Amino acid sequence: xxxxxxxxxQITIMNLNEFNKLGKEExxxxxxxxxxxxxxxxxxxxxxxxxxxxxxxxxxEASWYAQxxxxxxxxxxxxxxxxxxxxxxxxxxxxxxxxxxNEQSRVNEATQDVLEQLAAGNQQYExxxxxxFIICATGKPAAEMLRLxxxxxxxxxxxxxxxxxxxxxxxxxxxxxxxxDTASWQHLKQSQITTxxxxxxxxxxxxxxxxxxxxxxxxxxxxxxxxxTNADGRIPDLLPPSRIIPAGxxxxxxxxxxxxxxxxxxxxxxxxxxxxxVTDNSHYHxxxxxxxYGYSTYRGS
Numbered sequence: 638x639x640x641x642x643x644x645x646x647q648i649t650i651m652n653l654n655e656f657n658k659l660g661k662e663e664x665x666x667x668x669x670x671x672x673x674x675x676x677x678x679x680x681x682x683x684x685x686x687x688x689x690x691x692x693x694x695x696x697x698e699a700s701w702y703a704q705x706x707x708x709x710x711x712x713x714x715x716x717x718x719x720x721x722x723x724x725x726x727x728x729x730x731x732x733x734x735x736x737x738x739n740e741q742s743r744v745n746e747a748t749q750d751v752l753e754q755l756a757a758g759n760q761q762y763e764x765x766x767x768x769x770f771i772i773c774a775t776g777k778p779a780a781e782m783l784r785l786x787x788x789x790x791x792x793x794x795x796x797x798x799x800x801x802x803x804x805x806x807x808x809x810x811x812x813x814x815x816x817x818d819t820a821s822w823q824h825l826k827q828s829q830i831t832t833x834x835x836x837x838x839x840x841x842x843x844x845x846x847x848x849x850x851x852x853x854x855x856x857x858x859x860x861x862x863x864x865x866t867n868a869d870g871r872i873p874d875l876l877p878p879s880r881i882i883p884a885g886x887x888x889x890x891x892x893x894x895x896x897x898x899x900x901x902x903x904x905x906x907x908x909x910x911x912x913x914x915v916t917d918n919s920h921y922h923x924x925x926x927x928x929x930y931g932y933s934t935y936r937g938s
Contacts, residue, residue, distance in 0.1 A: 652819040653693070657686030671812035672805065673716025676709040677701055690817070691824045694810065694879060701806055710798070713805055714768045719759045720782055751779045758786045766794045773807035773874065781865050788847050789863060796860040803862055806877040828876040830915075831922045832889060833937070834866050838902075838928040842870025846896045850875055851888040858888055881918045888912045889923055897929060904929040 656664060664685055668678045680700035687693040705713075762770045770786055777785075789797060814822055830850060834843030843866060850862040864872040876882065890910045897904030906927075911934050913923055922937035 672713050672809045674709040674713040676705050680704050690820050719769050720755050766797050771801040771804045773804045799861050825878045830875050833924040834870040835926050837926050844868050847892040849890045884916050886914050
């Protein structure tokens with residue numbers, strides 16, 4: 638595949654109309670670089686050519702969540718390099734290295750110690766779950782990924798499988814946008830669920846707080862998404878863009894105990910759990926105002 642400069646193995650930049658004019662084999666090959674599941678690619682190609690970018694994203698999501706099986710999900714996961722594994726980026730994953738390399742670019746800023754911890758953590762994770770640690774690494778520093786890896790090692794395999802589904806779908810959308818760089822993506826909405834933590838004692842954002850979003854499964858709460866608040870106290874991508882979750886009750890659990898410990902503050906709440914109800918496909922913003930001895934929340938905008 639040549640890009641517009643005539644170079645091989647680069648991101649092919651085009652709009653949707655140009656993509657629709659490709660041969661089916663070439664189009665399927667490009668889709669495979671976005672998500673390594675053969676079943677997912679086959680499902681999408683049944684709708685090729687696509688009438689709009691919105692249809693492409695809608696079919697991509699429905700195929701991934703509703704039609705693919707665990708075997709298909711695991712196949713997609715196997716096409717990712719392990720976080721921090723530079724050798725596999727260069728060798729095993731050469732066909733997508735132009736995509737994955739950029740996604741993991743901030744890993745290259747990490748110290749050797751952090752990289753070694755990431756490698757060790759990935760080995761433990763794979764042994765524990767039977768698949769590699771999947772995270773949408775775009776924009777995340779290595780230290781944050783290492784923190785999330787440690788947090789997610791505490792989850793059950795079923796929880797991790799569902800978290801990884803969301804992370805893979807985020808990656809898929811990012812790669813589709815890279816390939817169809819001149820397409821129109823204005824229809825893509827932000828994560829349906831967002832949050833913002835403010836430390837009212839300091840008057841500053843609550844950064845580096847681990848947050849778990851949970852769903853109710855057979856009467857028990859199961860983690861379905863997980864993230865770390867950024868320097869603004871936010872997690873803007875808790876769910877994939879335009880992903881609409883079913884109506885029902887959900888929880889957001891904030892690890893406030895570690896936050897206060899890290900800031901040398903004696904806090905009263907080891908964690909804050911907010912349960913809320915999703916009733917429709919609108920945006921839900923669930924902020925948390927926290928201090929060592931109190932907290933409040935509301936539905937924001």
